């Protein structure tokens with residue numbers, strides 16, 4: 001962000017011009033929300049505070065009653081210009097009032113814990129019942145990591161300035177942000193290190209398709225039947241032409257349209273028409289499970305590894321495997337366990353997911369309320385999905401969707417991205433309080449949103 005701003009300034013646009021664009025863009029949102037009612041703006045000493053003075057001045061000129069609270073005077077050069085342009089009154093020690101409060105204490109320049117008069121002001125804001133808007137990021141949030149460094153009110157709206165920051169998509173910060181909107185200030189952002197995923201387009205089967213050309217997905221069962229069956233239910237609705245369950249026992253609970261192949265695994269896997277594999281849900285963690293996993297990996301086919309497979313995986317199992325075709329779908333606990341296995345010391349979910357990809361070369365879909373996808377040296381973040389997804393079995397459904405998409409086209413990054421969107425849309429359609437079976441069945445109507 002700083003580099004993009006510097007490049008724009010080198011091109012002849014002053015920081016003051018950028019701040020005016022940011023403040024004026026944000027003020028449009030504030031005015032829409034306030035609808036003529038009084039507004040309080042909290043201003044810090046840096047350029048985030050500068051944005052606040054611009055917003056306050058736009059509101060004042062529009063006839064709004066505006067109170068500005070600034071515990072200390074503006075210190076950054078451009079913020080001082082903004083302060084000088086504000087024609088209203090500024091108080092150092094005030095209490096938020098009015099229908100809307102705009103938090104411009106700190107943006108991406110936050111360097112330490114928010115305490116003292118700034119901390120007290122955020123506590124007052126937390127306790128005050130009003131519509132709360134965070135400018136750029138909530139002031140007690142580290143914009144790179146999403147770490148919380150002080151009192152964190154629940155905001156109704158967060159207005160990102162110029163570009164999204166990583167912290168906009170990371171927990172715990174993301175939970176406090178309310179709706180998120182981007183205010184453009186004309187920066188040329190060419191970040192290659194991360195991008196926010198945009199709604200995918202899923203192509204229907206080509207007109208000359210047949211079941212194998214559309215992709216044969218083999219889901220490898222293990223000790224427990226329930227989890228692979230959920231993955232099957234989702235996979236059958238996510239585009240693959242043919243879904244098979246490879247199991248060594250009968251499955252009377254299986255739906256009539258599912259083929260259960262009861263051969264021994266080596267024989268079942270010898271079918272060269274298999275385009276993708278899923279192993280892990282219900283696999284178990286004993287020696288038999290490990291052998292089944294090794295057999296699957298030896299096929300060197302596009303494969304999704306989930307649940308128990310993630311606990312069994314280790315560097316030795318990856319010898320002579322084509323890691324570029326493997327997708328891992330760990331939740332936070334599984335990610336921690338993988339980091340132990342692969343000797344990764346990173347602390348945060350983002351760093352762990354990146355390190356796991358860097359060290360192993362596998363595509364990592366670190367699922368959860370802040371889903372992170374790392375592949376091909378790029379990181380993708382996602383708009384937040386339904387909080388009703390926090391129920392048992394939703395991970396098996398996700399794994400089934402990823403595997404189904406992988407069977408269709410064989411591209412790990414694309415399969416994971418499509419799957420997250422399908423999963424979120426299925427949850428939206430099944431909400432609220434769905435059972436995981438409802439979720440798996442909702443994958444079919446969810447598909448319609450992406451055709």
Ligand SMILES: NC(=O)C1=CN([C@@H]2O[C@H](COP(=O)(O)OP(=O)(O)OC[C@H]3O[C@@H](n4cnc5c(N)ncnc54)[C@H](OP(=O)(O)O)[C@@H]3O)[C@@H](O)[C@H]2O)[C@@H](O)CC1
Pocket residue numbers: 005015018019020022023044045046047048049050051075076105106107108109110111112113114115118135136137161162185
């Ligand atoms: N540059 C541009 O082109 C544009 C930038 N824009 C805006 O600028 C924002 C970034 O501005 P910024 O870099 O000035 O940092 P900012 O977040 O205001 O904070 C730094 C100040 O806070 C202080 N401080 C830090 N932590 C503290 C703490 N815990 N407790 C107390 N003090 C603390 C720190 O002081 P120091 O650490 O030096 O003591 C310094 O004074 C960005 O988010 C966006 O809103 C837009 O206008 C678009 C154009």
Ligand SMILES: [K+]
Pocket residue numbers: 048103104105106107134135136137138139
């Ligand atoms: K802020």
